[in-house]
Amino acid sequence: MSGSVAYTREDFLRLDAEDQLAAYRDRFDLPANTIYLDGNSLGAMPAHVPERFERILKKEWAHGLIRSWNDADWYPAPQRAGAKIAKLIDAKNNEVIVADSTSINLFKVLVAALRINKDRKVILGERGNFPTDVYIASGVAELTGSEVRCVDPEEVLDALNEDVAVLSLTHVNYKSGRRYDMAKITKRAHEVGALVVWDLCHSVGAMPVELNAAQVDFAVGCTYKYLNGGPGSPAFVFVAERHFANVDQPLTGWHGHAKPFDFDHDYRPHPTIDRMLVGTAPQLGILGLEASLEVFDNIDMNLVRAKSKALGDLFVALFDQHLQGLGVELRSPREGEERGSQISLSHEQAYAVMQAMIDRGIIGDFRAPDILRFGFAPLYIRYVDIWDCIVSLREILEQRIWDRPEFLARKSVT
């Protein structure tokens, strides 16, 4: 289908009938009459998870009690879940571990990178990155006597020079959906002797990520977005194996010790990725994540990416076809290759417009000050959802349905 064709709803139904990933939708428990375009914020729940929790809670916790750390194999869950994620991001099984939150993992790898590149003092970042990435970098800079330098995304390559100890970027921007060329930027960073940290929050689970092909040094990411790990599920951290021996991360907790159960007085880091651990794992969160990740067993991430791109391209085509002159602008790259798995539009009353959409069961989200965000989780979004979303959006804009007090009043989580 080319950009000049006027699409109909039937075209979208036909794409669903031909979709090789269509069957994945049945593996999720989604509410009826809802179009969920916010899987980039909180992924949907895989339908088998409650049954797994029933076992974890009643059998393993209630009756197994402390024996379950061994008998139910609780203890190695961070490594097991890490190995499952490793397959999706071109990492070795032993290079990824699940621990803590993205914010905390960023803190660990940024300090570690500065300690490896100890003659340099600059953390290079991007303006417009997700706030926690910038806040954590600032905290690290203050603690280590370094400097955070933030430049616009298109200036990153030019800003890479021999002052830079570590470049810290987010692969897909949370607001615009813009995607960096990971291989090209990592290569340039290495040419000037900088280490690289990639935040994969908006890419893991939505597209193949090529960490080792690009020779990335460190990566972090959350698991509650496209990986569907559940609210607040723990994050992951990737360290390239070549750095294991030199990673001196600052949160020297007992689970990162070479022999935690020797209860030694002195800290000795574990020789492997386990040194990225800090304290006792949020075990229920990790076990839930591990169950959720089974959806990705044997999946072809290239198919996932192809569908994600197609959904985005069609959204843009329908934007062109149906939303002109209605006060909305496209705020994501038109070119699928330059985009992650979301489209952002801007509107003066974006908050109220999104509330009116949610009132109709079409759930996207709002990002201050004026962004309407629509995320496409390819495993459970149908093509027809894109059509129905745009048709509703047009009605809401044309008829100013958003202009009601109940839609204009801000809630605490936006």
Ligand SMILES: *Cc1c(COP(=O)(O)O)cnc(C)c1O
């Ligand atoms: C979602 C997201 C985070 C979340 O960090 P938490 O520590 O899990 O709250 C961080 N960075 C980016 C780029 C994100 O999109």
